[in-house]
Every structure is written in structure tokens, then in C-alpha cells.
Amino acid sequence: MSETLLSLVVDYGVTIVFCVTFLSCLAVPVPSSLLMLAAGGFAATGDLSLFAVTAGAFCGAVLGDNTGYWIARRLGARAEHWLAANPKRANLRDRCVAFLDKRGGPSVFLTCWLFAPLGPSMNYVCGLSKFHWPRFALWGMAGEVVWVSIYVGLGYTFADSIAVLASVLANASGFVTAFGAVVVLGFWLHSAVKKRAAEKASMARQT
DSSP states (O other): OOHHHHHHHHHHTHHHHHHHHHHHTTTOOOOHHHHHHHHHHHHHTTSSOHHHHHHHHHHHHHHHHHHHHHHHHHHHHHHHHHHHTSHHHHHHHHHHHHHHHHHHHHHHHHHHHTTGGGHHHHHHHHHHTTOOHHHHHHHHHHHHHHHHHHHHHHHHHTGGGHHHHHHHHHHHHHHHHHHHHHHHHHHHHHHHHHHHHHHHHHHHHHO
8 A cells, every 4th residue: 555545534534535435426537445454444443434434435426426426417318319320329328228227227326336446437328328217327326335334344443454355356356347247248148139130030931
């Protein structure tokens, strides 16, 4: 863990926790998970309040999620004409909207913590597709509760081994995200092959 990060937590406490989790949910490359671990460790030693650290991280994450959503939603009006102008892009948009309508809530929840690197992208996708905001917000808050609880809680519990713990969690998160991406890609390819086969069969019957 860098000394700079530790000094930021010491100097700015809950404020820096709030700011970093907020920025991370907007896809700004900041070490939010590592900082929550550090803040949890300082809470264990009594230098910070555990409640304040948890609340600051949670509020920053929720505000970041919803800011990303609304930024994308406002820009979505401009992107709508560009998507509709091309049949392939319009079809991709429609499939994305259909997927979110069916599985959007659980997807938002899981990308907040289990597939955390994909979280900011999900925020923007939900905004662009005009996914129902109250549903997005509620699922997102549930996911952030898990994310914040895991990292602050582990930092608090294993305050003496934060550097090792951070390395293990970073590797695990990368593996889970990559595995999830492979599974999703596999399902997409399987669906595309089935659709292409059905189209060929339909054309063969017509001829």
C-alpha cells in the first residue's frame, strides 16, 4: 500500500473516502477498494469512526452511481438519433433494453460488488437505455451495501494485514470479472448461432 494513500486517509479521513468512492463509480481510475480497506483499518485502531467511514463510502458510491446514470441519460437523447439511423445499432439498442428490462436489477446489483470493475459501465449503460431509475437506484444501493461492507469490514477485521489482503482481493476481483465476461460472451455466441441457424432453416423452408 502506498504511503501517499495512507497519508490521504490520515489527513482527510471520511472526506477522502467519500470522494474516492464517488469518483470510482464514474470510471475514474482511483483505488477505492484499497482506500476502504485502509479506512477500515484506521477505524479498527480508533483513528476513524467505523460508522462514519461506512456511511461516507456508501454515500459516495450511491451518489457516484446515480450521477453516472443521469449523465448518460441526458446524453442518451443525443445518441438516440445516431442509434436509430443504423439498423444494426438500433437492433443492438433494442436488445440491450430488453435485457435490462428482464435482468437489469440483478445485473446492477452484481456489478456493484461481485463484478465491481464493470459497475461504472453498467451505470452509463442503464442511463443511455433509460432503464427505470427507481429500480436502478434501489438495486444499486443494495449492491453498494455489500461492496462497502466487504471492504470496510475486512479492513477493520484484518487491520494488520491490509496490504496482503488488498492483493488477494484485487486478484480475485479480476478473475471473477474475467470469468463473468467469458460466460456472458459464451451465452451471446450461443444465442447468435441459434438465431442464425433458425434464420437459415426458415429461408430453406420458404425455398
